[in-house]
Amino acid sequence: MRWLGRVRYRDAHALQQAILAGPGDDYLLLMEHMPVYTLGVRAEMADVLVPPSSVGAEMVRADRGGLVTYHGPGQLVGYPLVGVPVRPGATPGHVRAVEEVVIRALGDLGLAGAGRLADHPGVWVEPDGPFPRKICAVGTRVTRGRSMHGFALNVDTDLDMFAHIVPCGISDKAVTSLAAEGIEASMPEVVDAIVVRATERWAPAGTMERQDVAHRSAAPPAANVPPVAPTGAPPTGAPLAVDARKPGWLRVKAQMGTNYRAMQRTMRSLDLVTVCEEAGCPNIFECWADGTATFMINGSRCTRACGFCLVDSGRPLAADPGEPERVARAVARLGLDHAVVTAVA
Incomplete structure (x- = not known):
């Protein structure tokens, strides 16, 4: 399970595709998105009431079920990439499983009375009352026994953004x-509540591995710093806004093949920490x-809290006397001619 912070919708979709193209392990990707309206395969433009750019959002056609919805800051989006049996009724069953994870997590958070509304996928507050309200949209796609897309749970998102569309084609419910x-x-x-319930549903044997980026915002960019063009990059013209779509050459393709997974198993089996993971290195x-x-070495915590760094901040853990030997075993196992060992303060 991965908490990825705030990610552009298109980048999240590309990551899902990359994972599904690799080995068949199950993943749950959790994140927020920058403001975006997404249209499912049955969506109509008539349900988009204003130009998305006029309210600071983009619009993307999605290959999921459902109609139009909104994603943005303050909304937890979850993408379960899990195996789904290839048999009649399996896809609706997967949708119900996603809904159940959210319903139980909401109960853990203190929201009683969440449930399902007949003929309307998703999770609703007081679905049997006079004024049912949708708190979580669900839209999935299952291809060759694997699922993608998932749910969007409103935590403290700007609900006014839903007024610019007909959410999920439903005009008479809030x-x-x-x-x-x-x-x-x-x-x-x-996130923690969802992880607990998702583990029960998709990893009941307890074989769940969790990796999070830091739950904090990066420091603001320094003022009066001239832009720097990377060597070999094509000319880009005017500088891009911070939240603008970046050029394709800047994106690193997620290669999670055999060698990557072998390295991951080595680090896990020897209980070692890498700066590659803790700092969120794109390489x-x-x-x-x-x-x-x-x-x-010396644990994954740093006593400093630099805004530009994803390494976790906190009181250092006690020194592990067995760690040097495990590092040496990893070097031998990997057949390295030299090793890079670092630590944080």
């Missing part, structure tokens, strides 16, 4: 959020595929 229902829960708390796929990694 959209709500945990905050609007009086539940004070931070995004990390909601991890290339380096690990080549059989190299940067070991980070």
